[in-house]
Amino acid sequence: MYQLPPVVPNNEWDILQSYYESPFFFSAKAIAEAPPLYIELKKIYRQNEQQFIDVLNRVRNNQVTEEDFILLNDRYRPDFSPAKDDKYITLSTHNREADAINAAELEKLPGKMLVFNGDITGDFSDKALPTEMNLQLKEGAQVMFIKNDSGADRKYFNGKLATIKKINNDEITVTANNDNEELKIEKETWRNIRYSYQKESDSIKEEELGSFTQYPLRLAWAVTIHKSQGLTFDKAIIDAGASFAPGQVYVALSRCTSLQGMVLLSKLHAAAIATDKRVIAFAQKEAAAEELQQILQQEQQHYWANELVKTFDYKKIVGAMGEFRELVPGKKLPDTQSALTLSHLLLTKAREHDLVAERFQLQLQQLLQQASETGNTTILEERVIKGIDYFVKAAGEELLLPLQQHIASLQRAVKVRKYITGVSGIEGLLNQQIQRMIQAGYGDIIFCKSPGIYKQYTSEKNLSLTDKKTYKNTTVKGSSQAESLDLFKKGNSIQEIAAMRQLTEGTVSGHLAMFVRSGEINALELLTEERLNIILPVVIEIGGNTVTPVKEILGDTFSYTDIRIVLNHWQRLQQAKVNI
Numbered sequence: 113m114y115q116l117p118p119v120v121p122n123n124e125w126d127i128l129q130s131y132y133e134s135p136f137f138f139s140a141k142a143i144a145e146a147p148p149l150y151i152e153l154k155k156i157y158r159q160n161e162q163q164f165i166d167v168l169n170r171v172r173n174n175q176v177t178e179e180d181f182i183l184l185n186d187r188y189r190p191d192f193s194p195a196k197d198d199k200y201i202t203l204s205t206h207n208r209e210a211d212a213i214n215a216a217e218l219e220k221l222p223g224k225m226l227v228f229n230g231d232i233t234g235d236f237s238d239k240a241l242p243t244e245m246n247l248q249l250k251e252g253a254q255v256m257f258i259k260n261d262s263g264a265d266r267k268y269f270n271g272k273l274a275t276i277k278k279i280n281n282d283e284i285t286v287t288a289n290n291d292n293e294e295l296k297i298e299k300e301t302w303r304n305i306r307y308s309y310q311k312e313s314d315s316i317k318e319e320e321l322g323s324f325t326q327y328p329l330r331l332a333w334a335v336t337i338h339k340s341q342g343l344t345f346d347k348a349i350i351d352a353g354a355s356f357a358p359g360q361v362y363v364a365l366s367r368c369t370s371l372q373g374m375v376l377l378s379k380l381h382a383a384a385i386a387t388d389k390r391v392i393a394f395a396q397k398e399a400a401a402e403e404l405q406q407i408l409q410q411e412q413q414h415y416w417a418n419e420l421v422k423t424f425d426y427k428k429i430v431g432a433m434g435e436f437r438e439l440v441p442g443k444k445l446p447d448t449q450s451a452l453t454l455s456h457l458l459l460t461k462a463r464e465h466d467l468v469a470e471r472f473q474l475q476l477q478q479l480l481q482q483a484s485e486t487g488n489t490t491i492l493e494e495r496v497i498k499g500i501d502y503f504v505k506a507a508g509e510e511l512l513l514p515l516q517q518h519i520a521s522l523q524r525a526v527k528v529r530k531y532i533t534g535v536s537g538i539e540g541l542l543n544q545q546i547q548r549m550i551q552a553g554y555g556d557i558i559f560c561k562s563p564g565i566y567k568q569y570t571s572e573k574n575l576s577l578t579d580k581k582t583y584k585n586t587t588v589k590g591s592s593q594a595e596s597l598d599l600f601k602k603g604n605s606i607q608e609i610a611a612m613r614q615l616t617e618g619t620v621s622g623h624l625a626m627f628v629r630s631g632e633i634n635a636l637e638l639l640t641e642e643r644l645n646i647i648l649p650v651v652i653e654i655g656g657n658t659v660t661p662v663k664e665i666l667g668d669t670f671s672y673t674d675i676r677i678v679l680n681h682w683q684r685l686q687q688a689k690v691n692i
Contacts, residue, residue, distance in 0.1 A: 113136070113391045113394065113395065114172045114173075114359050114362060114387060114391060114395075115341055115359045115362065115363045116337070116338055116341055116357055116358075116359050116360060116363055117135065117136065117357060117358055117359065117388055117391075118135040118136060119338075120135045133390075134390045136390060136391065136394070138394045149399075149404070149407060149408055149411055150397050150398045150399065151398075151404065152395075152398055158344050158366065158367075158369055159366075159368075159369055159370065161370055161371065163183075163371075164370060164371050167180045167183060167184065168362070168365060168366050171361060171362045171365060171366075171385060172359075172362045172366075172387070173387060174385055174386060174387040176382065176385055181380060181381070181382075183371075184365070184376070184380050185376065185379050185380060187371065187374050187375055187376045188376045188377075188378075188379050189375045189376065189377070190377060190378070192349060192375045192377065194347075194349070198347060199254065199273060199275070199289040199347060200333075200347045200348065200349050200375070201254070201256070201273060201332055201333065201334065201335060201345055201347070201348055201349070202333060202334035202335075202348070202349040202350075202351065202377075203334070203335060203336070203337050203340050203348055203349070203350045203351065203352070203364045203367065204334055204335075204336055204337065204351045205336070205337055205351065205352060205354045205355055205356065205360065206336065206354070207336055209334070209336075209351065210334040210335055210336050210339075211334075213333050213334035214331035214332075214333050214334055217253075217254070217331075217333040217334075218248065218249075218250060218253055218331060221250045221251070221252045221253060222252075223250050223251050223252070224250070225248055225249075225250055226248070226249055226250065226279055227246050227247065227248055227249075228246070228247045228249065228282070228284075228326070228327055229245070229246055229247075230243070230244070230245045230246070230247065230324060230325060230326035231324070231325045231326070232245075232322065232323070232324050233322055233323050233325075234304070234320070234321055234322030234323065235304055235321040235322035236302075236304045236321075236322035236323060236324045237304075240304070240324075241324060241326075242258050242259070242302055242324070242326075242328075242330075243258055243326055243327075243328070243329065243330045244326075244330065245326070247326060247327060247329065247330075248331075249276055249279065249284070249329070249331075250276065250279075251276050251277065251278060251279055252275065252276060253275070253276045253331060254273065254274075254275055254289075254331070254332050254333050255273070255274055255275070255276060255286065255329040255330060255331060255332050256271060256272065256273050256274070256329070256330055256331075256332030256335065257269065257270060257271065257272045257274065257328055257329060258270060258328050258329065258330050259300050259302075259328035262300060267293070267295050268288070268295060268328075270342075270343075271340075271342070271343035271344065272288065272289075272290075273288070273289040273290070273332055273345070274286040274287060274288050274289055274295070274329075275287050275289060277294065283296060284296070284297045284327060284329075285297070286329075290346070297327055297328070297329065298327075299325050299326060299327055299328075300325070300326070300327070300328040301323050301324065301325045302323060302324045302325075303320050303322075303323045304320070304321045304322045304323065304324075305318050305319065305320055305321070306318075306319045306321050307319075311537040311538075311540065311541060314540070314541070314544045337352065337355075337360050337363050337364045340363065340364070340367050341363050343367055344367060344369060345367050345368060345369070345373070346368075346369050346370075346373050347373045348364075348367055348368050348373065348374055348375070349375045349376075349377055350364045350365065350368075350374060350375065350376050350377065351376075351377040351378050352364045352365075352376075352378065352380065352384065353377075353378025353379060353380065353381070353384060354378070354384075355384040355385075357386075358386040358387055358388040358391075359386070359387065359388070360384075361380060361384050361385045362385070412555075413484055413555075416553075416554045416555050417477075417480040417484070417554070420476060420480070420496070420552060420553075420554050421473050421476050421477060421480070423548050423549055423552045424469045424472055424473055424476070424499065424503060424549070425469065425473070426462065426465050426466035426469045426545075427466065428541060428545070429462050429465070429466070429507075429511070429541065429542065429545055430459070430462045430463055430466050432462075432537075432538045432541045432542070433455070433458045433459040433461075433462040433511075433538070434459060435534075435538065436455045436458060436459070436515075436535065436538050437452075437455040437456060437459050439455070439531065439534050439535065440452050440455050443528070443531050444527060444528075445522070445525065445528060445531070446521070446522065446525050447521075451518065454514060454515075454518055457514075458511055458514065458515065461510045461511055462511060465503070465506060465507065465510075465511070468503075469503065472499055472503075475495065476492075476495075476496070476499075479491060479492045479495055480492065480554075489554070489557060492554070493557060493559060496552065496554075496559045497559050497560070500549050500550065500552060500559055500560055503549055504546055504549050504550060504566050504569060505566075505569070507542060507545060507546055507549075507569070508546060508566070508568065508569025509569075511542055512539065512542045512543070512546065512569055513569075515535065515538065515539050515542065516539060518535065519532060519535055519536060519539060543570065546566070546569050546570060547570065547593065550563045550566055550570070550594075551563070551593075551626065556683055556686060556687060557687075558629060558630060558687070560630075561630060561631075562630065562632070563593075563594055563597075563627070563630060563632070564594065564597070564632065566594070567594050567598065570593075570594040570595065593623035593624075593626055593627070595613065596609055596613065596615075596620050596623035596624060597623070597624065597627050597632060597633070599612065599613075600624055600633070606620050606621055606624070618671070618673060621638070621671075621673040621677075622673055622676070624638055625638065625673055625676045625677045625680055626680070628677050628680040628681050628684065629680035629681075629683055629684050630684075631684055635677050635678060635680070635681035638677050639674055639677055639678075643670065643674060644677075644678055644681070646666075646670075647662070647666065647670060647674060647675055647678040648678050648681070648682060650662050650665050650666060651675070651678050651679050651682050652682065659672050659675045659676050659679060662675045662679070663675055
């Protein structure tokens with residue numbers, strides 16, 4: 113946060129400032145509603161000279177001493193011109209300065225100037241181009257990679273400096289500045305993605321609007337301080353005297369790995385160093401190290417409790433049934449009156465369920481408070497198990513099944529596809545609500561030990577259809593994990609289930625991983641004993657309920673699903689010990 117602040121155009125901020133206190137993430141409404149635990153990572157990896165680290169910390173916090181300015185300005189070399197083989201990069205405050213340096217240095221090089229044209233397809237804004245549309249290069253030019261290598265070898269990364277060694281037609285060969293390794297560069301593609309929410313599957317859909325293809329390079333004798341953020345340089349020439357944004361000087365200086373590799377073209381003065389007061393105010397919310405663990409445990413309990421209570425929130429279901437009622441009038445259905453009657457009935461039932469659910473949520477809050485105070489969850493477990501049984505059956509029999517039968521009755525109707533899609537979205541939302549209740553948990557406690565007993569409410573198989581193709585095409589993405597389990601138990605492979613259900617293999621694997629914890633699937637049915645024995649010790653060492661820390665240790669050799677399978681396996685073993 114102490115680096116450069118968010119860049120918000122004035123015309124946009126004129127609108128946004130009526131709703132947000134600042135453009136920083138911590139002014140987001142979501143943060144205000146659910147404040148996260150503040151943990152600051154303080155170990156420094158870029159520099160190892162303690163004197164330099166101390167000075168950078170004081171620059172960061174706007175506490176620079178007179179001695180610090182003397183030390184930093186000792187690197188002031190206004191007439192510095194690096195030798196040809198010294199691979200320095202200049203960091204400037206403004207784009208025009210960086211562009212001028214790059215153009216001048218390129219002009220100095222002998223040889224022919226070559227232009228590589230980028231390609232835009234579809235919708236991709238000119239203002240969002242990561243590099244030049246028409247990239248001008250010469251052999252000997254200093255360049256910087258602007259993308260991580262998408263190939264298997266990962267030979268370069270965003271910010272890596274290199275020199276053009278050879279250009280042969282459309283083939284560019286560079287040598288890395290730090291190790292002289294030769295790399296042949298191919299064009300890369302950046303995509304302009306639009307995301308939209310899919311109600312039926314409760315998922316986010318990616319839609320590619322356009323793309324930009326070009327070599328992942330830009331001239332790099334100079335770059336702005338803004339564009340250098342996050343990068344590391346062994347040798348840098350810094351022109352930061354005209355800094356205009358909070359954190360700009362700190363970003364420039366902290367890109368360097370050492371004082372010896374840093375040259376200042378302009379002297380630093382106190383007026384150029386600033387820290388945003390809003391950042392300081394937020395940073396003061398950091399708890400002392402000894403308090404963090406206690407706060408984390410408390411917040412974890414709160415999170416589990418809130419998630420459990422939210423599981424029985426029927427507001428979305430009531431809203432969806434209201435949409436269903438609005439959807440029917442004016443549609444040319446085989447039996448419009450029956451559809452209208454059904455829509456009114458389902459809305460009434462949903463409202464009744466909502467009232468019962470509200471009372472149940474109040475009971476839950478009281479029981480959760482008791483469990484938190486006493487550490488005894490027996491009464492909580494008994495009440496939630498009964499609640500799940502009641503609400504799943506009520507939602508399934510009184511809401512889901514009538515809706516599914518309505519959809520099935522339209523399988524041979526014409527000109528109703530859009531209507532079926534809308535109703536199927538509501539059916540998918542009901543499926544999700546039922547699944548949330550079946551999968552409800554509180555910490556290590558899984559309330560529903562046998563999800564399969566509710567199979568009739570999570571699968572379309574109970575419908576008496578002579579031809580299920582129309583229905584499957586509209587509801588398959590809203591179907592439940594139980595459907596994947598059923599197909600797996602019948603001997604189908606993950607690949608076969610994915611093809612049958614029009615899902616990815618990763619999604620199906622995620623479905624099945626859930627049933628390892630309930631004991632309906634053995635972990636060794638999904639991965640080899642060798643892989644389990646590698647993952648399990650790390651899971652045990654890390655503890656907890658999250659996959660990410662284990663993934664960070666194991667790396668890309670194991671997928672998130674692999675780790676989730678083993679995590680669920682371990683949690684089942686732990687629950688078995690508790691039961692004994």
